[in-house]
Amino acid sequence: MMAGLTNIKNQALTERIEDHLFQYILDERLAVGAKLPNEYELADRFGVSRGTIREAVKLLVSRGVLRVKHGSGTYVASLMPLKADPLGLDAIEDRIQLALDLTDVRLMLEPAIAELAARNRTEEEAQRLTEYCDAVRRRIQAGEDYLIEDMRFHWYLAKCSHNMVVEPLMPIIDAAVVSIANITRKELLTATVDTHQEILNGVLDQDPQAARAAVALHLEMNRIVIKHAQKRSKETK
Secondary structure (H helix, E strand, O other), X not given: OHHHHHXXXXXXXXXXXXXXXXXXXXXXXXXXXXXXXXXXXXXXXHOOOHHHHHHHHHHHHHOOOEEEXXXXXXXXXXXXXOOOOOOOHHHOOOHHHHHHHHHHXXXXXXXXXXXXXXXXXXXXXXXXXXXXXHHHHHHHHOOOOOHHHHHHHHHHHHHOOOXXXXXXXXXXXXXXXXXXXXXXXXXXXXXXXXXXXXXXXXXXXXXXXXXXXXXXXXXXXXXXXXXXXXXXXXXXX
């Protein structure tokens, strides 16, 4: 029995370090192809053994985030956990219609996800979500690309839901964020900052309905811009 409990604790620790390691990659803005520090440095950074780091790396390798080159080191392979294109969306030629359809899917999912996040988030998660929201704002105000920060905010919002089925759906949401941002990012800069802040406020206040409404508003604004882009595209054909 004790051996079983030990295995469960070790697994939980490894999964926590996996999350921390992925967040480290995003926080440091490590690009695809960037080399990670060695096991000794990572173990010291996260306060765990090299064995735990090694197991966490294996999990991220299995999710396509990292790639280990024997004799060379560990490298970032992707910023999207799991499969980057789980539904084969890259093959769709009509990117505007795809963005519109993805927005509709997000409207089905994300308001409820935000509601769960407002109910279930921890204080530590609330603090980290605040940091991610602030990072989006800073990048936009500096006139810099904010796609990674935008993806990270929505990814972590979903993580705050504490729903085990939500995480496997995140590649779909990630794909939607990328597709939609490519169309709307120049027209919704101020709106993105404001609606992200309203989403955050709902989660911080543990107000599920406010969080739900803020996400719905955020997505409806994106949908309007995409519809306008679709109309312009048809008029030019």
